[in-house]
Amino acid sequence: MAVTAALGTALDPPTLRTLPDAVAANVATALARTRSRMMAVVKADGYGHGALAVARAAVAAGVDWLGTTEVAQALALRAAGLTVPILTWLNPSGVDAQAAAAGQIDVAVGSVDALEALGGAPVRVHLHLDTGMAREGCPVGEWDTLVEAARRGGVRVVGLMGHLPLADRADPAANAPAVARLRAAGRALVRAGFAAPLTHLAATSATLTDPSTHFDLVRVGAGLVGIDPSGTVGLRGAASLTAPVTHSTTVGAGTPVGYGGTQVTARRTNLAVVPLGYADGIPRELSPEAAVAIHGRRHRVVGRVSMDQLVVDTGDRRVSPGTTATVFGPGGGETPTIHDWARWAGTIPHTIVTGIGPRVRRTIA
Numbered sequence: 001m002a003v004t005a006a007l008g009t010a011l012d013p014p015t016l017r018t019l020p021d022a023v024a025a026n027v028a029t030a031l032a033r034t035r036s037r038m039m040a041v042v043k044a045d046g047y048g049h050g051a052l053a054v055a056r057a058a059v060a061a062g063v064d065w066l067g068t069t070e071v072a073q074a075l076a077l078r079a080a081g082l083t084v085p086i087l088t089w090l091n092p093s094g095v096d097a098q099a100a101a102a103g104q105i106d107v108a109v110g111s112v113d114a115l116e117a118l119g120g121a122p123v124r125v126h127l128h129l130d131t132g133m134a135r136e137g138c139p140v141g142e143w144d145t146l147v148e149a150a151r152r153g154g155v156r157v158v159g160l161m162g163h164l165p166l167a168d169r170a171d172p173a174a175n176a177p178a179v180a181r182l183r184a185a186g187r188a189l190v191r192a193g194f195a196a197p198l199t200h201l202a203a204t205s206a207t208l209t210d211p212s213t214h215f216d217l218v219r220v221g222a223g224l225v226g227i228d229p230s231g232t233v234g235l236r237g238a239a240s241l242t243a244p245v246t247h248s249t250t251v252g253a254g255t256p257v258g259y260g261g262t263q264v265t266a267r268r269t270n271l272a273v274v275p276l277g278y279a280d281g282i283p284r285e286l287s288p289e290a291a292v293a294i295h296g297r298r299h300r301v302v303g304r305v306s307m308d309q310l311v312v313d314t315g316d317r318r319v320s321p322g323t324t325a326t327v328f329g330p331g332g333g334e335t336p337t338i339h340d341w342a343r344w345a346g347t348i349p350h351t352i353v354t355g356i357g358p359r360v361r362r363t364i365a
């Protein structure tokens with residue numbers, strides 16, 4: 001017998017709930033490991049948790065800078081009433097330098113071209129050195145040219161930044177060359193007549209593990225939402241993802257489940273359908289341990305994850321439609337975490353949280 005939520009029954013929709021208290025706790029943990037000031041990095045919509053919610057929680061917890069990858073995102077934070085300094089980098093579609101200046105948004109610049117594109121607007125600039133990623137920032141060999149262009153252009157250089165290539169492990173020895181490069185770049189700036197810049201290099205991993213990288217400011221993104229790439233500190237997951245069971249059914253042994261019938265029930269059991277699929281960011285490639293929690297207990301995902309739904313095996317338990325299934329939560333009990341999902345999908349937790357799709361309702365606890 002199968003039971004489906006009656007048409008017209010109002011079930012709570014799939015919901016990602018951001019937990020500001022967890023963000024605050026993670027900020028406190030990170031602040032306890034540094035004597036520098038901290039920037040909250042809220043790119044990619046606050047790592048999928050809502051840039052504004054994460055920014056507000058972080059500022060309330062003692063962070064005094066915000067960072068993001070586009071001026072437009074920074075202006076949205078300003079418009080929402082956040083008054084702390086905000087830095088933007090990357091800016092893939094260019095910089096509206098007048099808007100940045102008017103909104104008091106700082107801009108990171110790593111090339112003479114990018115500097116000239118500011119068109120002499122009175123925007124505050126952080127010069128960005130490539131400290132070993134070959135991704136963004138000025139190559140070391142071109143640094144003096146960039147500094148000279150900034151001097152001649154009368155650019156308001158207030159900051160100096162680099163980014164560490166080893167974000168995913170704790171390795172101070174490996175960070176040393178980047179630290180030395182950044183120091184040398186700072187000396188070149190001062191020699192050219194600039195005031196000593198606000199210098200920053202570390203992201204979450206180095207913030208938690210390597211004080212030699214902290215300089216004046218550390219930039220923490222993943223750590224805010226409970227991800228410690230260094231794997232050394234217990235942080236708190238800052239969101240829960242829930243959805244109502246929409247359908248449940250009792251099936252006999254030998255029943256194929258889902259597309260391709262890749263999994264067949266071993267015995268008579270109960271199945272429950274959860275309306276979240278790969279279009280919502282649930283990974284399609286999962287190890288057999290993948291599970292969601294219902295009534296505080298883990299139940300495994302069976303068969304292929306579909307575009308809009310997944311099926312779990314609830315064993316002897318018949319789950320009525322409308323019951324809440326928790327895909328991940330902040331941790332504790334049998335509720336899976338984003339780290340569990342990353343392991344089950346063979347990825348990093350960043351891709352889990354940034355991948356949750358737009359159909360999922362967002363709310364703040």
Ligand SMILES: *Cc1c(COP(=O)(O)O)cnc(C)c1O
Pocket residue numbers: 041043089163167202203204205219220221222223229
């Ligand atoms: C994303 C990013 C950060 C934050 O990195 P986490 O490891 O998520 O803390 C810091 N700096 C730059 C330049 C970044 O792009």
